[in-house]
Amino acid sequence: MTCTGIFIAGTDTGVGKSHVSSHLLRAASRRGLRVAGLKPVAAGTTFVDGRWQNDDVEALVAASHPPLDRARACPYLLAEPASPHIAAAMAGVVIETPVVTAAYGALAAERDWIVVEGSGGWSAPISTRQTMADIAVALGLPVLLVVGLRLGCLNHAMLTAAAVRASGLRLAGWIANEIDPAMPHKGANIAWLDQALGNLGVPRWGHLPWAGDGIDPTDSRARTAEESHAATCEALDMETLLSASRAPQALAKPIGIKPK
Numbered sequence: 001m002t003c004t005g006i007f008i009a010g011t012d013t014g015v016g017k018s019h020v021s022s023h024l025l026r027a028a029s030r031r032g033l034r035v036a037g038l039k040p041v042a043a044g045t046t047f048v049d050g051r052w053q054n055d056d057v058e059a060l061v062a063a064s065h066p067p068l069d070r071a072r073a074c075p076y077l078l079a080e081p082a083s084p085h086i087a088a089a090m091a092g093v094v095i096e097t098p099v100v101t102a103a104y105g106a107l108a109a110e111r112d113w114i115v116v117e118g119s120g121g122w123s124a125p126i127s128t129r130q131t132m133a134d135i136a137v138a139l140g141l142p143v144l145l146v147v148g149l150r151l152g153c154l155n156h157a158m159l160t161a162a163a164v165r166a167s168g169l170r171l172a173g174w175i176a177n178e179i180d181p182a183m184p185h186k187g188a189n190i191a192w193l194d195q196a197l198g199n200l201g202v203p204r205w206g207h208l209p210w211a212g213d214g215i216d217p218t219d220s221r222a223r224t225a226e227e228s229h230a231a232t233c234e235a236l237d238m239e240t241l242l243s244a245s246r247a248p249q250a251l252a253k254p255i256g257i258k259p260k
């Protein structure tokens with residue numbers, strides 16, 4: 001099978017890109033695919049078991065199969081928990097897109113499917129001149145938008161959709177992710193996005209429920225994590241998602257929201 005991949009963008013930082021990426025990798029791995037996660041830039045490390053590590057990279061590595069060396073999952077592991085451009089400057093590092101595409105290429109040579117997790121939101125800066133969008137464009141992958149359900153997410157979702165399409169990449173689908181169990185009108189928010197993004201030819205591939213505090217796929221409480229994963233998989237349209245990853249890059253419809 002030729003390797004394909006998907007770029008995971010979010011409406012903001014902390015909206016569930018890692019949560020979704022881990023579940024996608026595990027779900028694809030269960031289907032017999034050789035999968036790997038790639039975090040091009042990870043900002044913020046802690047010293048654990050004698051080495052510096054980043055939670056997002058750990059989660060992607062844990063969900064990759066066959067096992068993946070940490071260094072291969074993240075070409076830019078930066079200490080400072082800040083915007084990538086600040087963390088890079090503090091480390092004296094210049095983030096270069098060819099380094100990221102080379103890391104992707106090395107993984108693609110031996111895996112069937114790669115999940116690339118962006119940092120922050122679509123336009124998060126990686127230098128004075130470039131943003132995460134430049135990394136996504138360099139990779140040329142279809143984009144999956146994770147919408148973290150909270151007040152303001154409709155605006156953030158539509159702005160991100162416009163920016164992705166303006167970059168020339170295909171916004172292939174979106175996932176609604178419950179990050180605030182107390183949010184009112186979740187259904188009405190999802191319904192509005194179903195129509196607005198649907199009008200742009202962007203389907204929803206899932207609605208991930210609130211999994212509970214402290215529950216994630218890397219949790220050592222295996223049964224609970226397993227249950228969480230099973231519930232999440234039921235809420236994901238993996239067949240469509242994997243086949244959309246393989247479809248050629250092309251904009252489906254011009255940008256703009258038209259009432260039905």
Ligand SMILES: Nc1ncnc2c1ncn2[C@@H]1O[C@H](COP(=O)(O)OP(=O)(O)OP(=O)(O)O)[C@@H](O)[C@H]1O
Pocket residue numbers: 010012013014015016017018019020056118119120177178179208209210211212213214215216
């Ligand atoms: N559906 C969910 N149910 C419960 N908790 C969730 C859910 N989605 C995300 N979370 C939690 O919300 C927090 C932020 O999620 P996550 O780290 O996946 O966001 P992110 O978009 O990857 O953030 P970053 O920009 O830092 O990479 C985490 O503690 C995560 O476990």
Ligand SMILES: [Mg+2]
Pocket residue numbers: 017018019056117
């Ligand atoms: Mg993350």
